[in-house]
Amino acid sequence: MARVWDWFVYDKALTTSVGSCHSIHHTSKMLPYFPFGQQFNDKMGTAPLSESDRLVEVDEHYLPEIDLKRQLLTELPSYYFQALPSYESAQWDVVNLVLHNLSRFQPAQFSLRVEGDNWHWHNHLLHEEITFTFGDGASLPQAPLDWVGRQVQEDLVLLSGDDATLVAGQLCFANDWSLDEKIGLPFWQIHAPIVPIVEPMMQAARKFMERLPSGRSFWRTNWSVKVSDQLDMTSRHTPALKQRLADRLPYLTPETIGQELFVRIERQTITRLPQSGAILFGIHTYQNLLAQEAADPERTRRMAQVFSTTPPAMLAYKGMTALMPALLSYLSDRHHSK
Numbered sequence: 001m002a003r004v005w006d007w008f009v010y011d012k013a014l015t016t017s018v019g020s021c022h023s024i025h026h027t028s029k030m031l032p033y034f035p036f037g038q039q040f041n042d043k044m045g046t047a048p049l050s051e052s053d054r055l056v057e058v059d060e061h062y063l064p065e066i067d068l069k070r071q072l073l074t075e076l077p078s079y080y081f082q083a084l085p086s087y088e089s090a091q092w093d094v095v096n097l098v099l100h101n102l103s104r105f106q107p108a109q110f111s112l113r114v115e116g117d118n119w120h121w122h123n124h125l126l127h128e129e130i131t132f133t134f135g136d137g138a139s140l141p142q143a144p145l146d147w148v149g150r151q152v153q154e155d156l157v158l159l160s161g162d163d164a165t166l167v168a169g170q171l172c173f174a175n176d177w178s179l180d181e182k183i184g185l186p187f188w189q190i191h192a193p194i195v196p197i198v199e200p201m202m203q204a205a206r207k208f209m210e211r212l213p214s215g216r217s218f219w220r221t222n223w224s225v226k227v228s229d230q231l232d233m234t235s236r237h238t239p240a241l242k243q244r245l246a247d248r249l250p251y252l253t254p255e256t257i258g259q260e261l262f263v264r265i266e267r268q269t270i271t272r273l274p275q276s277g278a279i280l281f282g283i284h285t286y287q288n289l290l291a292q293e294a295a296d297p298e299r300t301r302r303m304a305q306v307f308s309t310t311p312p313a314m315l316a317y318k319g320m321t322a323l324m325p326a327l328l329s330y331l332s333d334r335h336h337s338k
Contacts, residue, residue, distance in 0.1 A: 035221035036302040039309040049217040055101045056152045065153045069172045081146040082179040083168035090278035091144035160278040173231040173285045197313035217271040229262045254329040258291030304331040
């Protein structure tokens with residue numbers, strides 16, 4: 001089962017119900033991140049974010065993805081946002097970090113004016129303005145983390161304490177997990193029972209978080225291949241997605257699979273918040289039709305090399321086992337035809 005913690009289950013590569021209303025249309029552009037190297041590598045692959053790097057990213061899908069987020073939060077607010085009591089200060093840490101990051105890197109789209117505890121936020125893309133009192137939850141229309149999550153495409157998850165307990169999150173575009181299942185659980189218990197293929201990476205992840213310095217941010221990427229392009233793959237959709245795969249599997253041939261599958265990439269950030277000491281996980285999901293990525297011969301070659309060297313247990317963990325014969329044949333044909 002893929003989870004947010006697939007953070008640490010990937011190939012190192014830093015070098016709706018199933019339906020149209022939960023999908024975002026794709027352009028012919030390539031994915032901005034392509035986490036496929038020369039072969040599968042099970043290292044964590046984290047790298048520091050520098051002062052010149054964005055913590056949150058805004059792209060051409062900003063408006064439809066924010067609209068989808070807000071739609072989901074309206075339909076099932078207690079499913080897509082949850083927070084344990086006593087962690088509001090950590091939520092305000094996130095508000096501080098995200099708003100300053102957006103206004104610094106994209107001042108034409110986002111404006112922030114701070115006058116003591118009185119903050120004025122202007123989201124020019126959404127044509128929204130709000131003045132609130134920093135630290136006063138009653139001055140915002142939603143809980144601080146829920147409100148700021150509606151300004152960004154990223155899912156935002158908070159961990160706190162020595163055991164990295166999941167204490168809050170706005171999680172709309174998760175890959176096969178949900179807050180209902182994980183809220184209040186420590187990092188290690190979230191993954192129990194841990195399958196052998198991922199245990200070393202879970203150990204490395206736990207040590208990494210223990211050493212994460214205050215105020216520092218790191219990032220990495222994770223990949224998967226899906227039979228749907230819907231963004232909301234939280235666990236309430238798992239039965240329908242499994243059925244879709246079963247229904248489409250007989251038709252996934254080397255001739256058709258390029259138009260049937262989607263490469264799904266997560267750009268994930270980890271930040272130790274300076275005031276509360278909590279850890280913020282940010283997850284920005286990008287996806288593209290397999291055929292569009294395979295239009296590039298180098299990307300075709302690298303996907304083939306990584307998929308063909310990924311251990312069977314990892315392919316099973318990612319839910320890709322049944323796809324592999326047709327997928328590898330398709331990539332091989334594409335590579336040798338160029």
